Amino acid sequence: MNQWKNLNELTSYQKLGQNGRVDLTCAMAGEEGTVRVKKYNAPMAAGMTYYYAAKQVDDAILKDLCALAEEAQLASKFEELYNGAVINTGEKRLVLHHLTRGQLGGAVNADGTDKRAFYTEQQRKIAAFAKKVHDGEIVNEKGEAFTTVVQIGIGGSDLGPRAMYLALENWAKKNGCFKMEAKFISNVDPDDAAGVLGTIDPSRTIFILVSKSGTTLETLTNESFVKEALKNAGLDASKHMIAVTSETSPLAGNSDYLAAFFMDDFIGGRFSSTSSVGGAVLSLAFGPEVFDRFLRGAAEEDKLAAGKDPMTNAAMLDALIGVYERNVLGYPATAVLPYSQALSRFPAHLQQMDMESNGKSVNRRGEAVDYPTGPIIFGEPGTNGQHSFYQLLHQGTDIIPLQFIGFNENQAGMDVTIQGSTSQQKLSANVAAQIMAFACGKQDENRNKHFAGNRPSSIIIGKQLTPEALGALLSHFENKVMFQGFLWNLNSFDQEGVQLGKILAKRVLAHETDGALNTFSELLGI
Structure with missing residues (x-):
């Protein structure tokens, strides 16, 4: 029987605070640093690896973190979640986003429905619709093929799908999978919708309205904006719009839409990229086969996250180290720094996922907690960030842990050699240099040029950002946030x-x- 206790009620947490602090300026220097990199890593799906040698941990701290994971029952709580327990206590709901990409446990039934079957059925319907669009069976009033898809949604209906689309856009073009250009309207600011409409041919565009309830004010306002533009162009909006909504919403079965695909209350918006919310736009943009590969990467990573040993469970270990940094070392924020331009919006998606999930000050019973919970999340892709906020990261008064992401190869397969190295090598050289600069610093009598170092970071490294790798990355961070919510005894899902x-x-x-x-x-x- 799982017990939901506050973090500071756990004996292993009290012990964790008694450890000495790891000095990265020494630990990462010379041969000791090499040994740490080879030792302190954990496997991820899609051939990626999570490296945490530059975190302020050692064998003793890791042993205590493993004890914390066991006492907090992280593995069994995850098992309870994916087997259909009511984990979202605030709204008295199941939490089922993992089911959209695979069956980790037994069958989950809710509302009289096998939920895995429900999600896969929606994926099949989306795939069939996308194929008809791509094959020219579904066309506009003039018999012309649709060339663009525009998603209208806000929050999780925008941030995740937009980040995933941008992450795979160049890869799809390189690999012959690019079917339709995708654009997104989210802000109720009319300049957002007007800006998108000004760059497309509405007559050859499919619009996806995403609203679970069918009543989201910003989304319905933008829908009206788009419908007015279509009407002014002499177009029938019902021939250009589809809906992603719940089966009970006013959008379901409505003749104003070409088709409707369904989601349910058991998947929060910020966890919906692998549901119909992401499935419709990504399947139209790249083809359902690419979306399926994305789901397989997420499912493979979910299986690793279900492991009981934190030392081989990258998501759980990342979560434990993050809680150690937040609650023992007292660090207030975390920066997500992908050295991949394709992941330009990934930090924004993680910002919502993390801060909306664990930005809570009461526990699952509604009682105030007296320890810090979710950190501030921010980030930008490298190397742009280096010329922006890295000054504060290196020499500011707050120490901010860093989460780098890097790949050996770019997506486009294009590069140039200048001054003896390629662009990709220059990019990778920068991230390697930053890890060591943050960890070890630089002594200088001129205090303006002195770097104290001892600033922790981790890095996830993969060969290339493919659909499988993107799915695994998404799953890693979703599960990290979940495990941290368990540790803080929060309801991470309202x-x-x-x-x-x-x-x-x-x-x-x-x-x-x-x-x-x-x-x-x-x-x-x-």
Whole structure:
């Protein structure tokens, strides 16, 4: 029987704080650093590896982290989750995003339905629809093929699918899998929709409206914006729009849409990239075969995350080290730094996934916790970040742990040799140099040029960012966030923090305001 205890109630956590601190300036220097890199790593799916030699851990700390994982029952809590327990206590729901890509445990039934069968059926329907579009069986009013797909959604209906599309766009073009260009409308700011509409031919575009409830204000507003533009162009919107929604929403079975594909309440928006939310746009853009490869990478990584030994479970180990950094070492943030331009929006997706999941100050029972929980997440791709915020990372007053991602090969297969090295080699040289610069620093009598070092980082390294590798990366971070929520005794699967602003915004639009809210409304021209 799993017990849900606060982190500071665990004996192993109390012991963890008694360890000495690892000095990376010594540990990563010379031959000792080489030994650490060869020793401190864990396998991931799709041929990738998680390296944590430049983290402030040693054998003693790792042993205590393993004891913490056992006492916190991380593996059995994950097992409980994927076997269909009500893990989302705030909304009294199951948490089933893992089921969209594979069956880790036994059959899960909810609402009188085998949920794995439900998800795979939606994937089959999406694949069949995408094939008809690609083969010219579904065309516009003039009999012309559709060339563009535009997703209309916000939050998890935008950030994850957009990040995944951008991650595979160049790979698909190189490998002959690019079917349709995808664009995204998310912000209720009319400039967002207008900007996208100004770059496409609406007559040859399929629009995907993504709203689980069918009532999301921003999304329905943008839908109306798009429908008005289609009408003004003399087009029938119902011949250009599909919906991704729940079976009970007003969008389901509605003649305003070419087709509808379904999701349910058991998959949160920030975990929905492997559901119909990501499946429709990615299958149309790249073909359902590519989406299936993406799912297989995520499923392979999920199987590793189900392992009981943290030393061979990269997601669990990453989570444990992150909690050690947050709660014992006292670090306030984590930077995600992919040295891959294809992952340009991946940090933004992880920012929502992590901060919306674990940005909580009460435990699963609604009681206040008296320890730090989720860190601030931010990031940009290298090497741009080096010329932006790395100054603070190297010499600022706060130490911020870093999570690098790097690949041996680029996606496009194009490169140039300048001054004896290729662009890819220059990119990889930068990430290797940054890991060591952060860890070891540089002594200098000129304090302005002195680098204290002792700034921890990890890196995930793969051969190339393929659909399988992308799926494995997504799964790794989803499971890391889940395990950290278990450790902090949080409900990582609701998001009450986004609701208050929505309620007040509706009051503003209804002109039911007073005091400062009314004053700000007037200043903003409402």
